[in-house]
Amino acid sequence: MPSQPTDATQVYCRYCGTSIGHLDNLCPACNAEQNLKPRSQLVAGLLALFLGGLGVHRFYLGQWWGIFYFLLCWSGVPMLIALVEAVAFLTADKQHWKSRYGHTDGSSWFIAIVSLGLLFIFIVLIAAALIGDTPATPTDFSELLLERPD
Numbered sequence: 001m002p003s004q005p006t007d008a009t010q011v012y013c014r015y016c017g018t019s020i021g022h023l024d025n026l027c028p029a030c031n032a033e034q035n036l037k038p039r040s041q042l043v044a045g046l047l048a049l050f051l052g053g054l055g056v057h058r059f060y061l062g063q064w065w066g067i068f069y070f071l072l073c074w075s076g077v078p079m080l081i082a083l084v085e086a087v088a089f090l091t092a093d094k095q096h097w098k099s100r101y102g103h104t105d106g107s108s109w110f111i112a113i114v115s116l117g118l119l120f121i122f123i124v125l126i127a128a129a130l131i132g133d134t135p136a137t138p139t140d141f142s143e144l145l146l147e148r149p150d
């Protein structure tokens with residue numbers, strides 16, 4: 001019978017079997033990555049902050065029940081919850097996050113792309129808000145009704 005790691009902070013590399021720390025991103029012996037689906041704390045926080053009302057951060061974390069955020073997004077409640085979660089995600093203890101959501105902080109290029117994407121959405125929203133601020137564009141729904149083909 002093979003001996004087990006002596007405590008929870010030591011595990012075996014899934015490729016070469018060397019004893020490594022349970023939060024190690026890479027095996028020091030064979031250089032293999034130890035986690036296939038790491039979830040970045042920063043990305044999760046940003047997703048919750050900007051797209052949390054749709055449950056996107058929950059889908060990112062692999063939690064299917066993010067669908068409830070999506071279904072209830074019309075009420076605005078998920079957005080408030082997500083805002084609180086965004087703060088919790090971004091301020092969470094790094095070690096705790098790692099042990100719960102993955103062993104790495106995610107690859108930096110992925111974080112960069114997601115961050116830039118969110119920044120872009122944010123700027124578009126700000127721009128839309130500024131443009132929408134100019135007076136005299138009340139939505140006229142009657143025109144839409146008149147355009148029905150029947």
Ligand SMILES: [Zn+2]
Nearest residue numbers: 013016027030
């Ligand atoms: Zn290894």
